[in-house]
Amino acid sequence: MLSIQNLHVKTEGKEILKGLYLELAPGKVHAIMGPNGSGKSTLSKVLAGHPDYEVTSGSITFNGQDILDMDADERARHGIFMAFQYPVEIPGVNNASFLRMSYNAKRKHLGLPEVDPFEFELLLQEKAKLVKLGEGLLDRSVNDGFSGGEKKRNEILQMMLLEPHLVILDETDSGLDIDALRIVAESVNQFRAPDRSFLVITHYQRLLDYIVPDVVHVLADGEIVKTGDRFLVHELEERGYDWVRK
Amino acid sequence: MTVTALTTKHIEVTSTPDDPIYIVSNDMSLCQDIVIDVRDTASAILILDSCQCNVTISIEDRSSCELIVYNFDNNSSRSTDMAFKATLGESSQFKFLQASCGAGISKSDVQVVFTKPHALSELRAVSILDGNDSVFVKTHMTHLVGECQGRQIVKSILNGNSVSEFNGGVYVAKGADLTDSSQSNENLLLSDNARAISQPQLEIHADDIKAAHGANVGQLDERHVFYLMSRGIPKREAELFLLQGFILELIDTVSNDSVKAYLKNRLVVSGASS
Numbered sequence: 001m002l003s004i005q006n007l008h009v010k011t012e013g014k015e016i017l018k019g020l021y022l023e024l025a026p027g028k029v030h031a032i033m034g035p036n037g038s039g040k041s042t043l044s045k046v047l048a049g050h051p052d053y054e055v056t057s058g059s060i061t062f063n064g065q066d067i068l069d070m071d072a073d074e075r076a077r078h079g080i081f082m083a084f085q086y087p088v089e090i091p092g093v094n095n096a097s098f099l100r101m102s103y104n105a106k107r108k109h110l111g112l113p114e115v116d117p118f119e120f121e122l123l124l125q126e127k128a129k130l131v132k133l134g135e136g137l138l139d140r141s142v143n144d145g146f147s148g149g150e151k152k153r154n155e156i157l158q159m160m161l162l163e164p165h166l167v168i169l170d171e172t173d174s175g176l177d178i179d180a181l182r183i184v185a186e187s188v189n190q191f192r193a194p195d196r197s198f199l200v201i202t203h204y205q206r207l208l209d210y211i212v213p214d215v216v217h218v219l220a221d222g223e224i225v226k227t228g229d230r231f232l233v234h235e236l237e238e239r240g241y242d243w244v245r246k
Numbered sequence: 247m248t249v250t251a252l253t254t255k256h257i258e259v260t261s262t263p264d265d266p267i268y269i270v271s272n273d274m275s276l277c278q279d280i281v282i283d284v285r286d287t288a289s290a291i292l293i294l295d296s297c298q299c300n301v302t303i304s305i306e307d308r309s310s311c312e313l314i315v316y317n318f319d320n321n322s323s324r325s326t327d328m329a330f331k332a333t334l335g336e337s338s339q340f341k342f343l344q345a346s347c348g349a350g351i352s353k354s355d356v357q358v359v360f361t362k363p364h365a366l367s368e369l370r371a372v373s374i375l376d377g378n379d380s381v382f383v384k385t386h387m388t389h390l391v392g393e394c395q396g397r398q399i400v401k402s403i404l405n406g407n408s409v410s411e412f413n414g415g416v417y418v419a420k421g422a423d424l425t426d427s428s429q430s431n432e433n434l435l436l437s438d439n440a441r442a443i444s445q446p447q448l449e450i451h452a453d454d455i456k457a458a459h460g461a462n463v464g465q466l467d468e469r470h471v472f473y474l475m476s477r478g479i480p481k482r483e484a485e486l487f488l489l490q491g492f493i494l495e496l497i498d499t500v501s502n503d504s505v506k507a508y509l510k511n512r513l514v515v516s517g518a519s520s
Contacts, residue, residue: 048476050392051468061260076478082475101475101487109478148409153265158477192478 001026001197002047002166007058007177008115009046011220016042018222019058021231024166029198031208031233034219039042041085041202044125044170048082062166063154077109081164083155085171092143095154099124103161127160133186146172149180156187167191168199173207185210205237218244256281259290263505266314266502268290269401278325284309284338291502297326303340305332307362310339315354317346319513325337325351334394336362340390341445343500344371346381347513355384361420363393370496373399374515386415392422392452400430401496403489403515404440411443417498420451429459434466489515 009017016039024030034040036122045055047060049072052178060067067075090098103123104114115123124138131153143151152172171189173181188198188211200211205206206217208230216233218241226232226244236244255278257267264423269280269292278299284290289310294301297317305311317326332340346352358367373381387396402410412431433442444461466488474484495511500506 050472063428071481072475072479073480073484074471076476082471082476088473089490090470090473090488092491092493092498093470094491098474098477098487101479101483102474105478105480105483141491162478 001063002199003059005059006045007060008033008056009042010054010056011052015056016053016222017046020219020223022217022224024197024199026165026197027147027192027194028215029183029192029200030215030217031200031202031213032217032219032224032234033241034203034222036203038219039222040168040203042218044082044085044168044199047075047080047101047166047168049080060132066106076162076164077106079161079163079165080168081161081162081166082130082168083152083172085174087143087151087155089144089146093142095123095140095141096124096138099138099158103175104160105163115212125155125157130190131156131159131225132183133157137182148175149177149183151178152176152179152184153187156184160187160191163213165195166199168201170201171203171210173202173204181207182210205233219221220244252517255279257283257292258379259284259288261474262284262289265293266293266505268335269294269296279514282311282313284311290340291505293505294504297328298330301328301330303330303332305334305338305340305365307335308337309335310341312376313341314343314500314505314509315344316509316512317344317349319351325353327353329355329357329414329483331359332367332468332477333359333361334365334367336364339365340367341499341501342367342369343496344354344383345509345513346371346373346375348377349373349375349381351421353382353384355386357386357388358396359388359390360396361390361393363391366395366397366486368397369399370457370499372496372513373494374403374493374513376401376405376516378409379408381409382411382413384413384415386417387427388424389416389418389427389452392455393424394422396425396428399496400431401492402433402442403436403493404433405436406444407437407439409441411445412461413445413447415447416457416459417454418448418450418452420455422452422465423454423473425452425455425469427455427457430494431461433461433463434489435463436465436489486515 004022007017007020100120133153217224280301285306287308291312294315308394371383400412409507414429418425431444442463446459470488471484497509
């Protein structure tokens with residue numbers, strides 16, 4: 001599904017990823033853990049196509065297609081979805097209208113007709129219930145005045161609407177209390193499917209107690225320095241990150 | 247040529263009408279004097295479609311007035327010149343919204359005087375400008391007494407050779423403590439030749455007050471564009487959508503739904519930055 005080979009990435013003149021390799025098979029959940037500044041968020045932004053991150057060498061293929069020449073919108077329509085660590089607030093832009101626009105962009109890409117506002121509203125209400133996002137928040141501006149938990153649930157709602165094949169959760173647990181974390185994790189677990197893969201990026205073990213990964217990677221100083229199964233999470237929690245850095 | 251346009255129009259609102267009151271000038275070229283009195287705790291929405299007018303508004307204690315002025319003429323040779331002066335009683339409210347799209351040359355001068363405490367005034371102006379459009383908004387809020395709130399938000403989207411100028415005045419008299427004043431001017435420039443001029447002027451003689459002011463001239467926030475693109479929305483559509491949102495944020499404060507819908511339909515952004 002996703003193949004990253006020898007990836008080198010620069011931002012603001014500084015090299016952050018220094019030769020990263022990753023293979024993600026369909027249906028799998030991989031966790032990327034690592035200390036602050038190791039390049040975790042850079043990896044998620046590069047996959048999503050953020051223009052501030054420059055790939056200086058290496059390759060990323062998604063379902064056999066090279067995505068490096070694709071802009072962020074094109075990658076999203078091809079099925080890559082990143083749940084933001086800090087979803088931006090966009091005053092004035094209605095959340096439901098934004099979600100419909102995004103949903104229709106995906107439909108158009110698949111050669112399907114766009115849905116009208118009424119039809120979409122029914123779909124949206126159904127999905128919003130799943131992530132326990134109050135209807136009032138759909139009529140507000142995007143993330144405007146949302147609590148930390150509501151913002152993250154709004155991200156998960158978008159994930160459910162767009163039905164991506166690759167989901168990147170960028171430190172989704174940051175700023176979440178335990179109840180919100182559980183709602184988010186349950187939604188993600190329900191959303192697991194044989195043709196869908198997850199990259200769960202996190203600093204802490206907490207989220208991985210709820211979303212159990214198949215494979216765990218440790219990222220340090222721009223490279224993956226250790227790969228293991230889910231038990232590696234507990235080892236990291238006990239021993240910290242220093243012992244894997246050699 | 248009509249006679250009604252030359253005489254002073256006096257509108258007295260003593261009970262809350264169900265529908266907005268429309269004030270339409272019969273002849274756009276004539277200057278009108280309009281006097282609006284809102285009394286007996288009435289709450290009125292007035293909509294003004296005129297380009298040369300001089301409006302005096304008096305809002306009694308516990309009454310409120312929402313005045314909406316719009317200018318959607320695409321004829322850029324037209325010019326508008328409007329002056330408003332509102333005097334606010336105790337616990338009264340004055341909400342003013344000016345919406346312009348393809349404004350030609352437009353000048354407006356909005357003055358608000360707080361004479362008794364606990365009054366609130368919100369001034370909002372939005373403009374979508376292109377070609378040689380030029381919009382000049384001058385405001386002045388005079389806090390003669392304390393414990394009143396004054397809000398000013400002026401936003402423009404500028405394309406072509408258009409110009410916006412905001413001159414925002416706040417005067418807080420000696421002893422007008424607990425005045426709460428804020429002022430914000432935001433401009434999005436879509437072309438190299440568009441210009442935005444922002445001039446806040448605060449004159450404060452009281453000690454215990456809040457007076458915030460800020461001005462922004464720039465382009466769309468890249469983080470917002472990326473967020474929409476990361477959800478599959480192409481860049482140009484994302485930019486138009488954000489521009490529309492920038493303006494519509496102020497329209498959302500309109501209390502009457504049909505007026506709000508009308509304004510939203512007419513305030514359309516057609517161009518994004520290249």
